[in-house]
Amino acid sequence: MANQQTHLDQIFAALADPTRRAIVMRLCAGEASVGELADPFDMALPSFMKHIRVLQTSGLVLSEKSGRVRTCRLSPDALLGxxxxxxxxxxxxxxxxxxxxxxxxxxxxxxxxxxxxxxxxxxxxxx
Amino acid sequence: MANQQTHLDQIFAALADPTRRAIVMRLCAGEASVGELADPFDMALPSFMKHIRVLQTSGLVLSEKSGRVRTCRLSPDALLGxxxxxxxxxxxxxxxxxxxxxxxxxxxxxxxxxxxxxxxxxxxxxx
DNA sequence: CCTATAGTTAGCTACATGGCTAACCAACAA
DNA sequence: TTGTTGGTTAGCCATGTAGCTAACTATAGG
Incomplete structure:
Protein backbone atom coordinates (compact mmCIF):
# COMPACT_ATOMS: atom_id res chain seq x y z
CA MET A 1 0.00 0.00 0.00
CA ALA A 2 1.33 3.30 -1.02
CA ASN A 3 1.30 6.83 0.14
CA GLN A 4 -1.17 8.77 2.21
CA GLN A 5 -2.56 10.95 -0.52
CA THR A 6 -5.72 12.91 -0.36
CA HIS A 7 -8.37 11.78 -2.72
CA LEU A 8 -8.12 15.16 -4.40
CA ASP A 9 -4.37 14.69 -4.85
CA GLN A 10 -5.00 11.49 -6.70
CA ILE A 11 -7.73 12.91 -8.87
CA PHE A 12 -5.73 15.90 -9.99
CA ALA A 13 -2.63 13.78 -10.49
CA ALA A 14 -4.69 11.40 -12.59
CA LEU A 15 -6.01 14.23 -14.72
CA ALA A 16 -2.59 15.77 -15.18
CA ASP A 17 -1.79 13.21 -17.86
CA PRO A 18 -3.17 13.74 -21.37
CA THR A 19 -3.63 10.03 -21.97
CA ARG A 20 -5.68 9.69 -18.85
CA ARG A 21 -7.72 12.79 -19.59
CA ALA A 22 -8.45 11.33 -23.00
CA ILE A 23 -9.61 8.12 -21.36
CA VAL A 24 -11.90 10.03 -19.06
CA MET A 25 -13.28 12.00 -21.98
CA ARG A 26 -13.86 8.82 -23.89
CA LEU A 27 -15.63 7.25 -20.94
CA CYS A 28 -17.89 10.25 -20.64
CA ALA A 29 -19.44 9.02 -23.84
CA GLY A 30 -20.08 5.57 -22.41
CA GLU A 31 -18.37 2.53 -21.00
CA ALA A 32 -15.77 0.57 -22.92
CA SER A 33 -13.46 -2.40 -22.63
CA VAL A 34 -9.76 -1.97 -21.91
CA GLY A 35 -8.95 -3.00 -25.46
CA GLU A 36 -11.32 -0.49 -26.97
CA LEU A 37 -9.93 2.21 -24.76
CA ALA A 38 -6.35 1.32 -25.56
CA ASP A 39 -6.86 1.10 -29.29
CA PRO A 40 -6.37 4.78 -30.28
CA PHE A 41 -3.16 5.01 -28.27
CA ASP A 42 0.17 3.96 -29.64
CA MET A 43 1.29 2.35 -26.44
CA ALA A 44 2.01 -1.12 -25.14
CA LEU A 45 -0.88 -2.59 -23.21
CA PRO A 46 0.91 -2.89 -19.87
CA SER A 47 1.78 0.79 -20.03
CA PHE A 48 -1.80 1.59 -20.85
CA MET A 49 -3.08 -0.57 -18.02
CA LYS A 50 -1.06 1.49 -15.59
CA HIS A 51 -3.07 4.51 -16.61
CA ILE A 52 -6.29 2.63 -16.09
CA ARG A 53 -5.01 1.61 -12.70
CA VAL A 54 -4.21 5.19 -11.76
CA LEU A 55 -7.66 6.27 -12.82
CA GLN A 56 -9.17 3.50 -10.76
CA THR A 57 -7.29 4.18 -7.57
CA SER A 58 -8.18 7.83 -7.94
CA GLY A 59 -11.79 6.76 -7.96
CA LEU A 60 -12.48 8.36 -11.31
CA VAL A 61 -13.01 5.09 -13.09
CA LEU A 62 -14.64 1.85 -12.09
CA SER A 63 -14.30 -1.46 -13.86
CA GLU A 64 -15.39 -5.02 -13.67
CA LYS A 65 -14.31 -8.09 -15.48
CA SER A 66 -16.67 -10.54 -17.06
CA GLY A 67 -15.14 -13.37 -18.95
CA ARG A 68 -11.83 -12.13 -20.20
CA VAL A 69 -13.07 -8.63 -20.89
CA ARG A 70 -12.73 -5.81 -18.40
CA THR A 71 -15.28 -3.10 -18.89
CA CYS A 72 -14.56 0.39 -17.58
CA ARG A 73 -16.94 3.16 -16.77
CA LEU A 74 -16.74 6.59 -15.28
CA SER A 75 -17.60 7.33 -11.68
CA PRO A 76 -19.38 10.66 -12.00
CA ASP A 77 -19.11 11.37 -8.27
CA ALA A 78 -15.34 11.63 -8.37
CA LEU A 79 -15.43 14.09 -11.23
CA LEU A 80 -17.99 16.17 -9.43
CA GLY A 81 -15.84 16.14 -6.32
CA MET B 1 13.80 23.27 -21.66
CA ALA B 2 11.87 20.18 -20.96
CA ASN B 3 8.69 18.67 -22.11
CA GLN B 4 5.89 19.83 -24.36
CA GLN B 5 3.05 19.83 -21.85
CA THR B 6 -0.41 21.12 -22.45
CA HIS B 7 -1.42 24.01 -20.33
CA LEU B 8 -4.06 21.80 -18.80
CA ASP B 9 -1.43 19.19 -17.95
CA GLN B 10 0.49 21.78 -16.03
CA ILE B 11 -2.52 23.11 -14.21
CA PHE B 12 -3.71 19.74 -13.03
CA ALA B 13 -0.19 18.68 -12.14
CA ALA B 14 0.20 21.85 -10.13
CA LEU B 15 -3.03 21.21 -8.28
CA ALA B 16 -2.14 17.61 -7.54
CA ASP B 17 0.09 18.72 -4.70
CA PRO B 18 -1.52 19.64 -1.37
CA THR B 19 1.03 22.34 -0.64
CA ARG B 20 0.32 24.00 -3.93
CA ARG B 21 -3.43 23.68 -3.52
CA ALA B 22 -3.07 25.33 -0.16
CA ILE B 23 -1.13 28.17 -1.75
CA VAL B 24 -3.84 28.63 -4.33
CA MET B 25 -6.49 28.62 -1.64
CA ARG B 26 -4.57 31.14 0.33
CA LEU B 27 -4.16 33.37 -2.70
CA CYS B 28 -7.87 33.22 -3.35
CA ALA B 29 -8.17 35.35 -0.27
CA GLY B 30 -5.76 37.95 -1.60
CA GLU B 31 -2.19 38.46 -2.72
CA ALA B 32 0.76 37.77 -0.49
CA SER B 33 4.53 37.83 -0.44
CA VAL B 34 6.57 34.66 -0.80
CA GLY B 35 7.54 34.85 2.83
CA GLU B 36 3.97 35.19 4.02
CA LEU B 37 2.94 32.30 1.84
CA ALA B 38 5.78 30.12 3.03
CA ASP B 39 5.28 30.83 6.69
CA PRO B 40 2.64 28.21 7.58
CA PHE B 41 4.64 25.46 5.88
CA ASP B 42 7.40 23.61 7.61
CA MET B 43 9.64 23.57 4.61
CA ALA B 44 12.90 25.14 3.50
CA LEU B 45 12.44 28.23 1.37
CA PRO B 46 14.09 26.85 -1.74
CA SER B 47 11.77 23.86 -1.67
CA PHE B 48 8.85 26.17 -1.23
CA MET B 49 9.99 28.39 -4.07
CA LYS B 50 9.87 25.39 -6.36
CA HIS B 51 6.18 25.10 -5.67
CA ILE B 52 5.69 28.77 -6.44
CA ARG B 53 7.60 28.24 -9.64
CA VAL B 54 5.40 25.33 -10.65
CA LEU B 55 2.31 27.40 -9.98
CA GLN B 56 3.72 30.21 -12.05
CA THR B 57 4.67 28.15 -15.07
CA SER B 58 1.23 26.57 -14.95
CA GLY B 59 -0.17 30.06 -15.23
CA LEU B 60 -2.17 29.75 -12.03
CA VAL B 61 -0.11 32.32 -10.17
CA LEU B 62 1.47 35.58 -11.20
CA SER B 63 4.09 37.47 -9.26
CA GLU B 64 6.17 40.56 -9.43
CA LYS B 65 9.05 41.76 -7.39
CA SER B 66 9.34 45.20 -5.96
CA GLY B 67 12.34 45.92 -3.80
CA ARG B 68 13.33 42.60 -2.35
CA VAL B 69 9.78 41.39 -1.89
CA ARG B 70 8.03 39.23 -4.44
CA THR B 71 4.28 39.50 -4.30
CA CYS B 72 2.15 36.69 -5.67
CA ARG B 73 -1.41 36.76 -6.82
CA LEU B 74 -3.81 34.36 -8.44
CA SER B 75 -4.58 34.39 -12.11
CA PRO B 76 -8.30 33.70 -12.13
CA ASP B 77 -8.34 32.87 -15.83
CA ALA B 78 -6.19 29.79 -15.40
CA LEU B 79 -8.43 28.45 -12.66
CA LEU B 80 -11.47 29.04 -14.79
CA GLY B 81 -9.82 27.26 -17.68
C1' DC C 1 -7.63 -30.47 -27.02
C1' DC C 2 -5.43 -26.41 -29.45
C1' DT C 3 -5.12 -21.74 -30.65
C1' DA C 4 -6.11 -17.11 -30.51
C1' DT C 5 -7.67 -13.25 -27.69
C1' DA C 6 -7.74 -10.03 -23.62
C1' DG C 7 -5.56 -8.88 -19.74
C1' DT C 8 -2.15 -9.33 -16.27
C1' DT C 9 2.37 -9.75 -13.67
C1' DA C 10 7.19 -8.98 -13.23
C1' DG C 11 11.02 -6.46 -13.83
C1' DC C 12 13.78 -3.15 -16.14
C1' DT C 13 15.26 1.92 -17.56
C1' DA C 14 15.07 6.88 -17.92
C1' DC C 15 13.55 10.91 -16.25
C1' DA C 16 10.60 14.01 -13.28
C1' DT C 17 9.53 15.59 -8.61
C1' DG C 18 10.00 17.02 -3.91
C1' DG C 19 12.80 17.67 -0.47
C1' DC C 20 17.33 19.27 1.60
C1' DT C 21 21.88 22.36 2.45
C1' DA C 22 25.11 25.78 1.32
C1' DA C 23 26.25 29.72 -0.64
C1' DC C 24 24.97 33.89 -2.90
C1' DC C 25 22.67 38.63 -4.27
C1' DA C 26 20.11 42.73 -3.45
C1' DA C 27 17.47 45.84 -0.79
C1' DC C 28 16.76 48.02 3.63
C1' DA C 29 18.09 49.64 8.48
C1' DA C 30 21.25 51.24 11.73
C1' DT D 1 29.56 50.56 5.96
C1' DT D 2 27.87 46.72 7.89
C1' DG D 3 24.50 43.58 9.18
C1' DT D 4 19.90 41.63 8.34
C1' DT D 5 16.15 40.31 5.74
C1' DG D 6 13.88 38.21 1.62
C1' DG D 7 14.65 35.71 -2.05
C1' DT D 8 17.46 33.09 -5.41
C1' DT D 9 20.86 29.71 -7.54
C1' DA D 10 23.27 25.50 -7.53
C1' DG D 11 23.72 21.02 -6.58
C1' DC D 12 22.65 16.75 -4.19
C1' DC D 13 19.60 12.64 -3.06
C1' DA D 14 15.51 9.60 -2.61
C1' DT D 15 11.39 8.40 -4.53
C1' DG D 16 7.79 8.28 -8.02
C1' DT D 17 6.18 7.91 -12.78
C1' DA D 18 5.85 6.54 -17.65
C1' DG D 19 7.31 3.82 -20.76
C1' DC D 20 9.15 -0.75 -22.48
C1' DT D 21 9.68 -6.25 -23.13
C1' DA D 22 8.93 -10.83 -21.92
C1' DA D 23 6.43 -14.17 -20.08
C1' DC D 24 2.16 -15.75 -17.96
C1' DT D 25 -3.20 -16.68 -16.99
C1' DA D 26 -7.59 -17.47 -18.40
C1' DT D 27 -11.46 -17.47 -21.38
C1' DA D 28 -13.65 -18.13 -26.15
C1' DG D 29 -13.89 -20.52 -30.27
C1' DG D 30 -13.09 -24.23 -33.37
Missing part, protein backbone atom coordinates in the same frame (compact mmCIF):
# COMPACT_ATOMS: atom_id res chain seq x y z
CA UNK A 82 -12.98 17.75 -8.17
CA UNK A 83 -15.27 20.23 -9.85
CA UNK A 84 -16.51 21.21 -6.43
CA UNK A 85 -13.04 22.20 -5.37
CA UNK A 86 -12.88 24.73 -8.18
CA UNK A 87 -16.25 26.10 -7.37
CA UNK A 88 -15.32 26.57 -3.75
CA UNK A 89 -12.17 28.44 -4.69
CA UNK A 90 -14.09 30.53 -7.15
CA UNK A 91 -16.65 31.37 -4.50
CA UNK A 92 -13.94 32.61 -2.16
CA UNK A 93 -12.25 34.45 -4.97
CA UNK A 94 -15.42 36.14 -6.04
CA UNK A 95 -16.38 37.10 -2.54
CA UNK A 96 -13.03 38.80 -2.23
CA UNK A 97 -13.48 40.51 -5.57
CA UNK A 98 -16.79 41.84 -4.36
CA UNK A 99 -15.23 43.19 -1.23
CA UNK A 100 -12.45 44.68 -3.29
CA UNK A 101 -14.86 46.31 -5.65
CA UNK A 102 -16.82 47.70 -2.74
CA UNK A 103 -13.58 49.07 -1.36
CA UNK A 104 -12.69 50.69 -4.66
CA UNK A 105 -16.14 52.20 -4.81
CA UNK A 106 -15.67 53.65 -1.39
CA UNK A 107 -12.29 55.08 -2.37
CA UNK A 108 -13.80 56.57 -5.46
CA UNK A 109 -16.51 58.25 -3.51
CA UNK A 110 -14.09 59.62 -0.94
CA UNK A 111 -11.79 60.88 -3.61
CA UNK A 112 -14.63 62.52 -5.43
CA UNK A 113 -15.37 64.36 -2.23
CA UNK A 114 -11.85 65.78 -1.99
CA UNK A 115 -10.14 67.42 -4.93
CA UNK A 116 -10.33 67.05 -8.63
CA UNK A 117 -11.35 63.54 -9.56
CA UNK A 118 -8.47 61.93 -11.42
CA UNK A 119 -8.71 58.74 -13.43
CA UNK A 120 -8.72 56.41 -10.50
CA UNK A 121 -9.22 52.80 -11.47
CA UNK A 122 -8.22 50.74 -14.44
CA UNK A 123 -10.73 48.00 -14.10
CA UNK A 124 -11.11 45.31 -16.64
CA UNK A 125 -14.71 45.69 -17.48
CA UNK A 126 -16.67 44.26 -14.64
CA UNK A 127 -20.19 45.58 -14.18
CA UNK B 82 -9.49 24.11 -15.63
CA UNK B 83 -12.98 24.43 -14.27
CA UNK B 84 -14.21 24.63 -17.83
CA UNK B 85 -12.72 21.27 -18.61
CA UNK B 86 -14.85 19.69 -15.92
CA UNK B 87 -17.94 21.42 -17.12
CA UNK B 88 -17.37 20.22 -20.65
CA UNK B 89 -16.96 16.67 -19.49
CA UNK B 90 -20.02 16.97 -17.34
CA UNK B 91 -22.00 18.29 -20.26
CA UNK B 92 -21.06 15.30 -22.38
CA UNK B 93 -21.72 12.97 -19.52
CA UNK B 94 -25.12 14.44 -18.84
CA UNK B 95 -26.10 14.42 -22.47
CA UNK B 96 -25.32 10.74 -22.50
CA UNK B 97 -27.27 10.21 -19.32
CA UNK B 98 -30.23 11.94 -20.91
CA UNK B 99 -30.06 9.70 -23.93
CA UNK B 100 -29.76 6.72 -21.64
CA UNK B 101 -32.72 7.81 -19.61
CA UNK B 102 -34.70 8.33 -22.78
CA UNK B 103 -33.78 4.83 -23.79
CA UNK B 104 -34.85 3.40 -20.48
CA UNK B 105 -38.11 5.30 -20.74
CA UNK B 106 -38.71 3.84 -24.14
CA UNK B 107 -38.02 0.35 -22.84
CA UNK B 108 -40.39 0.94 -19.98
CA UNK B 109 -43.13 2.11 -22.27
CA UNK B 110 -42.65 -0.82 -24.56
CA UNK B 111 -42.77 -3.19 -21.67
CA UNK B 112 -45.94 -1.58 -20.40
CA UNK B 113 -47.47 -1.95 -23.83
CA UNK B 114 -46.82 -5.68 -24.08
CA UNK B 115 -50.48 -6.60 -23.79
CA UNK B 116 -51.07 -4.74 -27.01
CA UNK B 117 -49.98 -6.71 -30.04
CA UNK B 118 -47.30 -4.32 -31.19
CA UNK B 119 -44.21 -5.40 -33.07
CA UNK B 120 -41.55 -4.25 -30.67
CA UNK B 121 -38.03 -4.62 -31.99
CA UNK B 122 -35.93 -6.82 -29.84
CA UNK B 123 -32.89 -5.27 -28.22
CA UNK B 124 -29.79 -7.21 -27.27
CA UNK B 125 -31.56 -10.36 -26.25
CA UNK B 126 -33.05 -9.23 -23.00
CA UNK B 127 -36.56 -10.67 -22.76
Missing amino acids: AEDWFQQQRAIWEARLDRFEAYVMKLKKERAGVKRPSRTTKRKGSE | AEDWFQQQRAIWEARLDRFEAYVMKLKKERAGVKRPSRTTKRKGSE
